[in-house]
Amino acid sequence: MIPAADQIEMYRLMLLIRRLEERVAETYSEQRIGGFTHLYIGQEAVAVGAITALNHDDPVIDTYRDHGHFLARGGDPNRFLAELFGRDTGICRGKGGSMHLADVERYFYGGTGIVGASIPIATGLALACQVRGDDRIVMSFFGDGATNQGVWHEGLNFAKLWNLPVVFVCENNFYGIGTDVRLASSLTEVYKKAAGYGMPGFQVDGMDVLAVRQLCEEVVRTVRGGSGPVLVEAICYRYQGHSMTDPGRYRARAEEELWRRRDPIPRLAKTLQADGVASAERLAEIEREVEQVTEAAVAFAESSPPPPLSALYEHVFAERFPGDPHA
Ligand SMILES: Cc1ncc(C[n+]2csc(CCOP(=O)(O)OP(=O)(O)O)c2C)c(N)n1
Ligand SMILES: [Mg+2]
Numbered sequence: 001m002i003p004a005a006d007q008i009e010m011y012r013l014m015l016l017i018r019r020l021e022e023r024v025a026e027t028y029s030e031q032r033i034g035g036f037t038h039l040y041i042g043q044e045a046v047a048v049g050a051i052t053a054l055n056h057d058d059p060v061i062d063t064y065r066d067h068g069h070f071l072a073r074g075g076d077p078n079r080f081l082a083e084l085f086g087r088d089t090g091i092c093r094g095k096g097g098s099m100h101l102a103d104v105e106r107y108f109y110g111g112t113g114i115v116g117a118s119i120p121i122a123t124g125l126a127l128a129c130q131v132r133g134d135d136r137i138v139m140s141f142f143g144d145g146a147t148n149q150g151v152w153h154e155g156l157n158f159a160k161l162w163n164l165p166v167v168f169v170c171e172n173n174f175y176g177i178g179t180d181v182r183l184a185s186s187l188t189e190v191y192k193k194a195a196g197y198g199m200p201g202f203q204v205d206g207m208d209v210l211a212v213r214q215l216c217e218e219v220v221r222t223v224r225g226g227s228g229p230v231l232v233e234a235i236c237y238r239y240q241g242h243s244m245t246d247p248g249r250y251r252a253r254a255e256e257e258l259w260r261r262r263d264p265i266p267r268l269a270k271t272l273q274a275d276g277v278a279s280a281e282r283l284a285e286i287e288r289e290v291e292q293v294t295e296a297a298v299a300f301a302e303s304s305p306p307p308p309l310s311a312l313y314e315h316v317f318a319e320r321f322p323g324d325p326h327a
Pocket of ligand 2 (some may be wrong): 173
């Protein structure tokens with residue numbers, strides 16, 4: 001049974017991700033955010049259910065669709081939005097932007113732009129955990145498209161060969177940009193790919209945050225206990241286009257409607273009330289708090305300065321060398 005306080009916190013986190021991303025969509029359209037931006041709207045239950053099953057110091061690594069995971073990890077909403085606005089107060093001082101949120105203090109190793117590229121990094125992080133013997137496990141998020149990449153297979157093979165402590169979480173939203181998973185993957189039920197590497201694979205309803213949390217709690221416990229890697233496939237749907245510039249015309253409206261009826265946020269609200277975990281008033285209060293946090297984040301981002309020119313020379317190399325003119 002998931003504690004009541006945790007269920008309420010999961011509701012707050014999903015709502016926070018939703019509201020902040022709605023503001024991201026608006027401000028992006030107003031050209032206040034530049035570069036590529038991939039919204040996570042619709043998939044919130046996966047990040048929230050899975051990440052809240054971890055310990056605070058378990059490393060997490062992600063793709064370019066990283067807003068939800070960053071926030072579910074407890075990332076600061078102010079520094080999140082400031083990063084997207086390219087401001088000096090951003091979590092990466094405005095140099096990463098939407099696709100490259102990283103938060104060292106929260107063991108969030110960040111978004112990666114190359115599909116599948118985070119898999120060998122996740123495997124390497126898990127190897128580090130194993131070598132140190134510090135009881136930490138890694139969680140790696142990626143899409144259905146990534147599971148057709150060569151490095152994905154190499155990473156899973158190595159992870160099982162060395163029995164590394166890593167949970168691979170595939171968010172199967174049925175599309176890689178505009179390509180239907182049936183046109184890209186010889187096996188569309190991604191969890192079955194785990195069998196090719198002798199590791200367990202599970203499928204879960206990724207629109208049901210309680211189901212995701214429950215499964216991930218069990219998986220996290222076994223992986224921490226030394227079982228070796230596990231693959232989790234969360235079935236989900238993104239409500240927007242692939243990125244802010246994609247109108248998403250390749251999907252049938254009826255299909256979109258079907259998934260909107262499975263929206264994880266009202267679904268949890270209903271369950272919380274039916275189970276007597278939270279009243280309608282409590283949920284409305286959370287909604288108001290989340291709106292305040294969201295508006296404060298917009299104000300913070302807007303009023304923050306851009307990075308100074310001198311920041312161009314910072315964080316380029318891991319250390320400075322003798323003779324470096326900028327040292
Ligand atoms: C190696 C590589 N090939 C192609 C691309 C272009 N690209 C960016 S996102 C994407 C689709 C990935 O789909 P999926 O893994 O299902 O993730 P989703 O966007 O659905 O979350 C592609 C092909 C890329 N970034 N990297
Ligand atoms: Mg996909």
